[in-house]
Amino acid sequence: MDAILTSLANLEFYLVLAAVLGVAWGIVGGALPGISPSITMALLLPFTYALEPSIAIVLLASTYVGAEYGGSIPAILIRTPGTNAAAASVIDGYEMNKQGKAGLALGISLYSGVIGSLVGLSALVLFSEPLARLALAFTPPAYFALGILGLSVIVSLSGESLVKGLIAALLGLMISTIGTDPVSGISRFTFGVSDLLSGIQPILIMVGLFAMSELLKQASAQYEIRLKTIPRIQFPDNKLKKRLILPQCIGALFGGFEGLMPGAGGTIASFMSYNEAKRWSKSKHEFGKGSPEGIAAPETANNTVAETSLIPMLSFGIPGSNSTAILLGGFLIHGLIPGPMLFARSGDIVGDLYVGLFFAAIALLFIGIAIMPACIWLVNQPRPYLNAFIMVLIMSGIYSINNSLFELSVVLVAGIIGYFMRLLRFPFLPTVLGLVLGFMIESNFRRSLLLSGDELSIFFNDRISLVLLSVAVLFIIGSLAKRFIGFLFTKLKSKFAENTGR
Amino acid sequence: MLSRDFVGGLVAIALGSLYLIFSFRQRVSALADTIGPAGIPKVLGILMLSLGIILCAQAIFQTRKSVVPAATEWDGEARKIFRAFGLVVIGVIYIFMLTFLGYVLSIALLLVAVAFYLGAAFNLRMILIAAAGAVLLWTIFVILLGVPMPAGIFSQG
Numbered sequence: 023m024d025a026i027l028t029s030l031a032n033l034e035f036y037l038v039l040a041a042v043l044g045v046a047w048g049i050v051g052g053a054l055p056g057i058s059p060s061i062t063m064a065l066l067l068p069f070t071y072a073l074e075p076s077i078a079i080v081l082l083a084s085t086y087v088g089a090e091y092g093g094s095i096p097a098i099l100i101r102t103p104g105t106n107a108a109a110a111s112v113i114d115g116y117e118m119n120k121q122g123k124a125g126l127a128l129g130i131s132l133y134s135g136v137i138g139s140l141v142g143l144s145a146l147v148l149f150s151e152p153l154a155r156l157a158l159a160f161t162p163p164a165y166f167a168l169g170i171l172g173l174s175v176i177v178s179l180s181g182e183s184l185v186k187g188l189i190a191a192l193l194g195l196m197i198s199t200i201g202t203d204p205v206s207g208i209s210r211f212t213f214g215v216s217d218l219l220s221g222i223q224p225i226l227i228m229v230g231l232f233a234m235s236e237l238l239k240q241a242s243a244q245y246e247i248r249l250k251t252i253p254r255i256q257f258p259d260n261k262l263k264k265r266l267i268l269p270q271c272i273g274a275l276f277g278g279f280e281g282l283m284p285g286a287g288g289t290i291a292s293f294m295s296y297n298e299a300k301r302w303s304k305s306k307h308e309f310g311k312g313s314p315e316g317i318a319a320p321e322t323a324n325n326t327v328a329e330t331s332l333i334p335m336l337s338f339g340i341p342g343s344n345s346t347a348i349l350l351g352g353f354l355i356h357g358l359i360p361g362p363m364l365f366a367r368s369g370d371i372v373g374d375l376y377v378g379l380f381f382a383a384i385a386l387l388f389i390g391i392a393i394m395p396a397c398i399w400l401v402n403q404p405r406p407y408l409n410a411f412i413m414v415l416i417m418s419g420i421y422s423i424n425n426s427l428f429e430l431s432v433v434l435v436a437g438i439i440g441y442f443m444r445l446l447r448f449p450f451l452p453t454v455l456g457l458v459l460g461f462m463i464e465s466n467f468r469r470s471l472l473l474s475g476d477e478l479s480i481f482f483n484d485r486i487s488l489v490l491l492s493v494a495v496l497f498i499i500g501s502l503a504k505r506f507i508g509f510l511f512t513k514l515k516s517k518f519a520e521n522t523g524r
Numbered sequence: 525m526l527s528r529d530f531v532g533g534l535v536a537i538a539l540g541s542l543y544l545i546f547s548f549r550q551r552v553s554a555l556a557d558t559i560g561p562a563g564i565p566k567v568l569g570i571l572m573l574s575l576g577i578i579l580c581a582q583a584i585f586q587t588r589k590s591v592v593p594a595a596t597e598w599d600g601e602a603r604k605i606f607r608a609f610g611l612v613v614i615g616v617i618y619i620f621m622l623t624f625l626g627y628v629l630s631i632a633l634l635l636v637a638v639a640f641y642l643g644a645a646f647n648l649r650m651i652l653i654a655a656a657g658a659v660l661l662w663t664i665f666v667i668l669l670g671v672p673m674p675a676g677i678f679s680q681g
Binding site for chain 2: 072237409422464
């Protein structure tokens with residue numbers, strides 16, 4: 023709380039401006055089908071290099087907030103969700119549009135998004151702060167255990183194939199070993215290339231995997247999207263606002279919970295809250311036919327997730343989603359390492375982030391209205407030009423970091439890797455996790471063994487390490503059990519269908 | 525026909541094997557700890573190799589069970605890969621041009637090349653958009669952010 027008060031006392035105009043610009047950029051990116059929040063953030067990442075750390079982080083985090091709302095614009099207007107999390111808003115949003123209520127549908131989405139952001143921000147402040155107290159007790163074994171806990175998340179991030187998720191994570195871990203060895207200082211896998219001595223910056227891999235590979239994928243895609251009219255955003259009246267309270271509470275609850283769970287993300291939260299809002303609604307029959315509650319619940323949920331998903335990232339340095347992985351990249355390029363020590367060493371930046379996110383939530387309300395014509399203009403532009411500008415932004419942004427042609431080549435190579443990972447259906451996030459956590463795991467594992475005289479018991483004698491390792495084991499067992507139950511359920515369902523002929 | 529999982533497994537095996545070979549060739553310093561600079565990479569290489577084999581085995585098992593031929597999985601993919609490769613080539617040419625032609629001219633040419641390659645018609649509008657885009661980006665990076673972008677053939681002396 024002190025950090026927030028200090029940040030407010032020294033509030034800078036540029037911090038507020040970063041929140042406003044981030045939200046605007048996020049809405050525009052979210053509104054473009056095929057451009058996810060993580061890509062929108064990845065495009066911005068290189069530009070943040072020249073900015074002050076607080077401003078850079080606020081800019082990126084606000085982009086995430088804006089993109090979650092931006093995704094609902096094409097979802098409501100053309101039945102094409104701009105982001106995965108906005109898919110649930112298509113159901114009733116598009117129906118309202120067909121009934122001539124597109125302005126009201128967008129107003130509900132915006133209003134619920136602001137409420138979701140504010141609820142999520144409160145949870146973020148409430149839960150992240152106490153974790154800061156752990157900071158000073160962290161030792162090398164505890165950091166190693168923290169890295170293992172981070173990697174255990176891969177079990178739930180792997181999608182349909184755990185083996186593929188593990189291979190993707192190993193790829194990230196392998197990339198993290200390129201450069202100078204953390205203990206002996208000897209070079210590894212550099213093949214005489216001096217540019218590789220300091221390792222490969224995660225930002226290059228992230229931009230390549232998320233943004234460049236998407237461009238390569240879209241090289242053969244056809245987009246024929248036209249938005250004919252610019253709807254006038256209409257906010258719900260008091261009677262409707264009262265009706266929306268319950269679905270918004272449901273959305274905030276699921277959003278809050280799912281944000282904390284790595285890998286769950288806004289999409290699951292949106293669909294779960296939609297289902298629950300329908301179950302608890304007095305007007306169940308309206309769902310699927312243009313129910314305002316059917317927009318309020320998922321939109322509150324995905325904006326809550328945009329804030330609460332920062333809790334595991336800030337507290338433990340574990341990104342639970344693609345967007346938080348990019349935000350983590352933003353921290354890393356400014357030499358900030360999210361995790362327990364962030365609160366102790368850079369409390370001012372955390373305070374600025376909270377304050378910036380508050381301004382972003384408020385700005386969402388105004389920017390969401392003001393930017394609508396610009397969004398619709400941009401969505402209507404020919405896709406080849408939009409993609410050409412995205413390519414140019416990537417190439418310019420990456421070059422601007424270190425004026426290095428080598429780094430441009432790394433991004434292209436990462437883009438090719440990402441393209442083939444998409445083709446062979448490997449998830450990206452485990453690779454990013456492996457890359458980000460690899461150095462921390464290896465260096466702290468080896469330092470711990472040096473400290474203990476090669477005794478593995480150091481990891482169990484350290485209380486924090488023991489707790490974190492136990493949580494990691496429980497998390498892996500829980501996720502595996504969930505997978506197994508899901509597998510059994512599908513088997514039984516297909517057997518039942520076979521027997522009954524249905 | 526090979527399924528995506530089988531190809532993925534083969535790639536993992538190849539990657540794991542190569543990585544393992546280089547791990548065994550890793551130079552070890554006299555200052556190294558017990559594990560040494562090659563210790564963790566060796567473990568990672570073995571794991572990658574093993575998981576690649578598991579993925580291949582899974583893919584073979586699934587292909588035998590599946591009633592849908594794997595051949596349909598790859599329909600149209602060769603054309604898509606070829607299109608993506610074209611974009612990579614444009615990116616590589618840009619990297620080679622950048623220091624020689626300078627930022628403004630290279631970025632304008634990149635805009636024209638990518639837009640044209642992705643299907644936009646080559647006309648005066650395209651040239652104007654590329655020129656305006658290049659000037660806008662130069663203003664953002666060089667004037668506003670103070671990034672020293674290469675001047676190339678426009679540099680004095």
